Amino acid sequence: MSAGPTAGRGAGAWLTPLVVLAALLAAAGLLGLWRSWWWALLGAGFVLVVLAAEGASRRLPFRFQTPFERALAWLFPLLVLAAWEWLSTSGVLNPRWFPPPSRILGALWDLTINYDRFSGTSLVGRPWLIPARLAEQGWPGVVALFNESHVWATLSRVIIGFALGAVPALLVGMVMGLNRTVRTMLDSTMSAIYVLPKIAIFPILMLVFPDPFGEGPKVTVVAISAFFLVALSTMAGVQGIDKVLLQAGRNFGANRWQMLRHVILPGALPIVFNGLRLALGTALIVIVAVEFVRAKTGVGYLVYYHWQVLGTPKMYAALLVVMVLGVGLTALLQLVERLAMPWRR
Amino acid sequence: MTPKIVAVKATKRYPSKAGMVTALEGFDLEVAEGEFVCLVGPSGCGKSTFLRILAGLDDLTAGEARIVPGADPRRPLNNVVFQEYAVFPWKTVRDNVAFGLQMRGLGKAERYAVVERWLSKVGLKRFADYYPSQISGGMKQRVSIARALANDPEVLLMDEPLGALDAQTRAVLQEELLRIWEETHKTVLYVTHSIEEAVLLGDRVVLMTAHPGTKKSEFVVDLPRPRDLATTATPEFAALTGAIWEDLRDEVRRAMEAQA
């Protein structure tokens, strides 16, 4: 403050909060305040870190701004993880219920490399064994590896169920968007069913299939969850097309099929993809919840199993896998989206 | 001269919450082949409604409004240039211009050959592979104009095509329209609320009244062609626009009061 404006914008802007932070942490540590005041210290720490980052950002030359922001986006979660690690190992958080990230990573590694001989499963299906299996047992050996994988079990349920739900939903949504009568008849019903928690009807789905414990009900519950979201968003997408574009299409002589192919379908795509993204997320949530108690494979089963037998690091590791699956599936869909809509770069 | 557009006692009413609204009442118009006619009037006078009826996007309640077909039955009767451009965001500039030809089933090579010619005429050759989101409003309207011209309709219907553009861009596009018209001599029905634009572009200016929309008066623009922006600086131009404004002023006032 007392220094000149340029000096004030100098090191002080970002250094001061860090010094205050270090002093605060040290004082709290010495006085033994951590146990009861950890939440206040974390909050104050967060504010000081933000102040330091803002100070540093103001002081950086323009060309370093973007890299700096990118670094912040990565560093902050790392900082959070570090804080968690420390709170957990120092005993402020009970490590049995909130194991430190390092132990969760260790558990993830354990799950990845080990085959559970009791349940005959592994996390990712030990892909490093594929060459050897192929040589020894041929393709059936490779299929067996896939079948032992929890990740593959969840992924295949999500992908197949999603496809089975989304494709008819696109057609139904398209018809609903185009035809007022169909829309009037279906809209309110579908909006009502859409909000139903689909897990609630899972027992009924089990009754419908000859093998209630097989993949049928699981894939179906995913398909149903995806169907309503995609159908309703496709309808909204079709209805949301700028009327003047429809008029232009008609004025330039497009017939019904051409209207669909060249105007309505591409015009609805952005909102359709919004729906697909939401539906994919919902599909993953639903299948993980179903796997909790209704499956013997799948990442959701892993989460619940390791909670039931008090293996919390492995439970968190499985949750981490769920997150990775979510991010990966979304990224895949975004890739499809970019390919399908090259005009929206 | 054979008439290309014929309207006899064209009337359009539609229901609204405030009861029946008469957008167009006993409107008569005849446009000759190769004539450039501008419809001018206050907002709500039904000029756009009439254009949309001609384009087949709306129906008449009574009377008649039609485009007289030419010798070639495969040639489209009309194409519209919309104020909102109405270019397809998901098609490149080239495919937008080729749209009408594609709908008529022309092969890729054939339609692209036509499109190249029109792209260079409106100065969009460099932007052929761009998407509409990557170009400016003025360029989008060029795409829209080229799309209509490439389809080679009997009549070109333009619905306030430059209304959404800034003054400079509008001036540039007005000159381009003049140049293109000199080359094609298309039959054009052009809706605008700018008297200056109507006088600059048109062979004839038709004034309309609002509530109900009907023809008020007609002015023949006998300014020599080819015209350009310098035309607007001539005393003849000023005299004509002045005369039209005299005729239109009260009408605009009345329309504003009716809307208030």
Place this chain on the structure above:
Amino acid sequence: MFAHTRKLFAALLVAALALGAAAAQDTHGVAPLAPAQKVRVAYVPILKFATLYVAADRGLFAQYGLDVDLESVASGTEAIAFLEQGQIDVGGIAIVTSLWNGWNQGIDIRVFAPGGLEPFVDSPTKVLARKDLYDSGAVTNAGDLRGRTVAFAGGPGSGGEYLTAKALEAYGLTIRDVEIVSMGNGDIPAAFENGSIDAALLGSPYADQVEEAQTAVAIATDLVPGLMTVAFVGSGKFLNERSEVAERFALALLDAARLMQGDDYYAPENIAAYLHYVNSTEDAIVNGTPVLYDPNLTIPVEGLADVERVHRENGRTDYDTPIDLNVVITTAFAERALAAAGTYQP
């Protein structure tokens, strides 16, 4: 509406009886705590914790100066988590895998009183096979279940799995030799009906239900006669720092067990207490075989050791060497309660 009225009625009845009962009981010379001490209990709502329900609803806790809060939980693991976090003091839970894993990880929770024991004969808990399989002779005992679909409630490492494993063990099989399917008890009768499962472990009243409907036939009963598969556990903090409270808690359970011996088990005030906490019907309780409640509050250590062994051998635990039961069981409270009350005289 109906259920609500019934509950209200039951509660009123219980309250009225509790007053009378409390006056009739003696406290074996143990002074009630003043002021009353709060004890927070989480329990899995099954009949094997009936001593808890009777002690609560017939005023036995109150007469020792205990103010007991009962909250039901879905699984033992939940209760273990709450116990370790100090959110509750006592858990009424099955001795499930999570508890063994927790003990192996050094969790400070100890068994201090027994829950209900499996009856020596006519246990309501049995393994049933689908009728058509039984009639055709394909499945007549647990040994025929190899490769068949067997259902039980509770999931991996649960008490249900332990009992199923015990039935199989008699024929040299393990749960790895069958297709195990985890489902709610209520779903199992329907699964028998549509033929989607071959066998299942069921307790009262569902076992009676499928037997009456003739969709399944019992093929293994009295799986673990006289063994304890559930227990009352206390947090280390509760047992160490509030031992006078824990002692009275155990004494109240012992008093409750003595109110439930023989035909007293069906006493209306007892049945009201059971129905207050467990989803069942009076008919089911009256017609079913009672669980055993030791009037001397002995903790049968052998039973626990067997539970531990089976879960460990099934690969449910994350350790391989047996756990020293002396670390996880404290008999002090039950013994002190017995010393105060004297050995049971029928």
